[in-house]
Amino acid sequence: xxxxxxxxxxxxxxxxxxxxxxxxxxxxxxxxxxxxxxxxxxxxxxxxxxxxxxxxxxxxxxxxxxxxxxxxxxxxxxxxxxxxxxxxxxxxxxxxxxxxxxxxxxxxxxxxxxxxxxxxxxxxxxxxxxxxxxxxxxxxxxxxxxxxxxxxxxxxxxxxxxxxxxxxxxxxxxxxxxxxxxxxxxxxxxxxxxxxxxxxxxxxxxxxxxxxxxxxxxxxxxxxxxxxxxxxxxxxxxxx
Ligand code: CA
Numbered sequence: 387x388x389x390x391x392x393x394x395x396x397x398x399x400x401x402x403x404x405x406x407x408x409x410x411x412x413x414x415x416x417x418x419x420x421x422x423x424x425x426x427x428x429x430x431x432x433x434x435x436x437x438x439x440x441x442x443x444x445x446x447x448x449x450x451x452x453x454x455x456x457x458x459x460x461x462x463x464x465x466x467x468x469x470x471x472x473x474x475x476x477x478x479x480x481x482x483x484x485x486x487x488x489x490x491x492x493x494x495x496x497x498x499x500x501x502x503x504x505x506x507x508x509x510x511x512x513x514x515x516x517x518x519x520x521x522x523x524x525x526x527x528x529x530x531x532x533x534x535x536x537x538x539x540x541x542x543x544x545x546x547x548x549x550x551x552x553x554x555x556x557x558x559x560x561x562x563x564x565x566x567x568x569x570x571x572x573x574x575x576x577x578x579x580x581x582x583x584x585x586x587x588x589x590x591x592x593x594x595x596x597x598x599x600x601x602x603x604x605x606x607x608x609x610x611x612x613x614x615x616x617x618x619x620x621x622x623x624x625x626x
Contacts, residue, residue: 389506389513392433393417394424394450395468396443400491404437407495408502412515421445428454431571432463434513435506440469440480448483455484464509466501468493511554512568518553520613523595525553534595544569545588552601552611561608585609 391408395401396419405415416433418424420443427433436454440447447467454460466487467480480488486505489498507514518525522535530546532539541549551569552560560568562578570576589601602610 388412388414389434389510390414390416390431391502392424392427392436394419394421394436394442394447395439396420396441397439403495404498407498410495411499411502413502419443421450424450428460432460434510435464435466435502437466437468437502438485440467440476448479451480451485452483464505466505512547512551514554518550520553520556520600520611521597523553523592523597523600525550534592534597537595539591539594541591542587544584545591548584548588552609556611556613559604559607559610564608581609 391413393401393404393408393415395404395417398419401417401419405417408415416427418427424436438447438451442450447469451465451467454463454465461484464486465484466489467485468489468491469476469480470491477488486509487501489501503514507516511518515527517527523532524534525532527550532541532546532549547569548565551565562581565581566576566578570580585601589598592598592600600611600613602612604610
């Protein structure tokens with residue numbers, strides 16, 4: 387799945403160059419030239435990362451980043467600030483309000499892509515194209531293949547996304563509603579029990595690899611992907 391990058395930049399030539407660069411790098415892009423259009427895009431669907439110009443008509447990018455950080459809906463979306471300013475104090479101001487990185491214009495396409503990749507890898511690993519390997523389980527986002535040892539595991543698209551998310555967020559418990567937000571996307575109104583259905587399918591597929599203990603149910607809380615249990619026993623899980 388290509389990560390979706392929202393480009394907020396009012397200078398048309400720069401916006402076009404960024405769109406071209408990111409599309410060449412395999413990203414999906416959406417763009418806006420002012421705060422109002424940006425909010426309407428965000429209200430429609432959250433991007434995986436926002437590239438935000440420091441100087442926008444009618445609003446300073448720093449102010450806008452602050453608003454995005456305060457809103458429950460957007461507070462976790464990574465933000466990279468774009469700026470023509472080179473002063474260290476500006477950089478500090480940008481990072482203080484919660485921007486995740488800062489790029490000074492003019493920048494090379496290569497630098498831009500490298501910075502975006504680094505932030506995504508750190509903050510949204512499920513949107514990165516990096517192969518994930520845990521024990522003998524291997525997930526390759528480029529060709530959507532999941533293998534365990536030399537066995538190929540066939541997964542539906544939802545089970546695939548669920549597994550990708552869980553393999554990149556191991557050892558943490560996620561509630562059903564958190565999984566719905568992160569895997570199904572926000573603004574998707576499905577019942578929480580849908581999560582259980584897909585977890586069950588995913589476990590069943592993973593059993594083909596001879597393992598049923600990667601995905602654990604945490605009673606009253608949700609689900610967790612853990613590689614730890616694997617180290618404790620190679621025996622089938624017989625606990626009730
Ligand atoms: Ca500008």
